[in-house]
Amino acid sequence: MGLDFSIIPKYLDVVLLGAAWTMGITVASAILSFFGGIVFAVIALYAPWIIRQPFRLIEWVFMGTPLLLQLFLIYFGLVQIGIDLPAFVAGIIGLGLHFAVYNSELIQTAILAVDKGQMEAARTLGLSRGEALRKVVIPQAVRAVIPPIGNNMIALLKDSALVSVIGVSELTLSAQRVIGKTYRPFEFYILAAAFYYVINLCMEWVQRKIERRIAISR
Amino acid sequence: MDFELMLKVYPFFLEAAWTTILLSVLTAILGLTCGTLGAAARLSRFAALRFLGAAYVSLFRGTPALIQLFILYFGGPQIGIQLDAFEAGVIGLGINAGAYMTETIRGAIISIDKGQREAARTLGLSSWQATYQVILPQASRLMVRPLGVNLNMLIKATALVAAISVIELTYTAQRYIGSTYKPFEMFLLAGVLYMIIIYVVGRGVAWLDRKVQIN
Numbered sequence: 001m002g003l004d005f006s007i008i009p010k011y012l013d014v015v016l017l018g019a020a021w022t023m024g025i026t027v028a029s030a031i032l033s034f035f036g037g038i039v040f041a042v043i044a045l046y047a048p049w050i051i052r053q054p055f056r057l058i059e060w061v062f063m064g065t066p067l068l069l070q071l072f073l074i075y076f077g078l079v080q081i082g083i084d085l086p087a088f089v090a091g092i093i094g095l096g097l098h099f100a101v102y103n104s105e106l107i108q109t110a111i112l113a114v115d116k117g118q119m120e121a122a123r124t125l126g127l128s129r130g131e132a133l134r135k136v137v138i139p140q141a142v143r144a145v146i147p148p149i150g151n152n153m154i155a156l157l158k159d160s161a162l163v164s165v166i167g168v169s170e171l172t173l174s175a176q177r178v179i180g181k182t183y184r185p186f187e188f189y190i191l192a193a194a195f196y197y198v199i200n201l202c203m204e205w206v207q208r209k210i211e212r213r214i215a216i217s218r
Numbered sequence: 219m220d221f222e223l224m225l226k227v228y229p230f231f232l233e234a235a236w237t238t239i240l241l242s243v244l245t246a247i248l249g250l251t252c253g254t255l256g257a258a259a260r261l262s263r264f265a266a267l268r269f270l271g272a273a274y275v276s277l278f279r280g281t282p283a284l285i286q287l288f289i290l291y292f293g294g295p296q297i298g299i300q301l302d303a304f305e306a307g308v309i310g311l312g313i314n315a316g317a318y319m320t321e322t323i324r325g326a327i328i329s330i331d332k333g334q335r336e337a338a339r340t341l342g343l344s345s346w347q348a349t350y351q352v353i354l355p356q357a358s359r360l361m362v363r364p365l366g367v368n369l370n371m372l373i374k375a376t377a378l379v380a381a382i383s384v385i386e387l388t389y390t391a392q393r394y395i396g397s398t399y400k401p402f403e404m405f406l407l408a409g410v411l412y413m414i415i416i417y418v419v420g421r422g423v424a425w426l427d428r429k430v431q432i433n
Contacts (some may be wrong), residue, residue, distance in 0.1 A: 002296065003296060003297065052361040060413075061409060061413070064409070064412060064413040064416050064417075065374070065405075065408070065409045065412045065413065066374040066375070066376075066377030066378075066388055066412065067374070067375055067377070067390050067403060068378065068381075069378040069387075069388050069391060069408055069409065069412070070405075072388075072391060072392055072395055072401065072405070073401050073402065073405040074397050076399075076401035077401040077402055077405070078404070080399060080401055094361075111247075121329040158281065158282040158283070159282070160282075160283060161285060162282075162283035162378075164284075164421060165380075165381055172282070172284060172285060175285075176288075179292070184296075185288065185289075185292035185293040185296065186289065186292075186293030186294075186296040186297060187284055187293075189288045189292065189293050190289060190293070192285055193281040193282075193285045193286070193289065196279065196280070196281045196282055196285065197280045197281050199279040200281070201280065
């Protein structure tokens, strides 16, 4: 069986819809992972020992096991404890938590790198510890980690393909469905790859823009 | 927590862990080979090779590894490449890891001060000798730790071959989750084995890194 790319236009709408889902899932998980990362970083640095230690263990597990395995745990685990979420919600939670742990690592380093005087000055001015963190320290730390977080978000786009395995109809699964009808795996997986590549290039472009803006405002 | 069940199925996970280890080792060897060739191409004096190297890195890092596996395994037969799932897994993941390793190796090489090459050339070494006797020995020390990070990612990426039904750790966990409805127990079994593998490899990399540093 040779190649026949002329079949693509007929099913382009299905694949395009999949690409839209991929973008939506990526954006939703990126937002979750960003704010999750901040929360995790604050817990890892400032929570009392009794919370911090088990939390470290969870972080360690998330970083030491494959995302695919974590997705199975979250998807089937939630069902087992009686929470029957749609697959795409489970996918967003899984991707979001996984990358929140990676973002948290970056944000922790950045928070520690913010000058101690910032916190002291804020406290002197009458802000509480929580306020000082929220309004003074974290905004400065987050700004410093935006470029490496951008790299994580690009990795997130590519890892979003994994949620096809738990049945989310994003780009990869849409391609699979079309292949089920046409028996043309090569053509449609290449098409899916091309979509991922273009989205990836767009994200890299945005990342460069943001980096430049941060560099200017410093 | 159903410990009885875990005790009953753990031999299957242990067996699957060996497959994961074998996959990781073969993928790492292929990845390092591709990475070395890729870095050589990217640093070549020939523009065509530099372009090929850059295209390799951009395309393979710019698309999901899962899709690359699917193209190779399901699409391969259409262009005359017939591989079984394990072979496709090793080749697909190896070429993918190679793209990341290309950048690691290249990064280490270009971080060596230009003066080193110039000094070597001035002392009468040929360009080839300068590369192999002066630049690479220094660069290889810088590579160990970042290649260790690549290796860590690679081990976790072997889970992807579960999607083309290679019976490794993640596939085994998935199958037993499906048949026992005990996701947490099965995750624990597979997760602990992954973390042991990653821990041992991490220690190995740290040991090698200490070994190659000059005090």
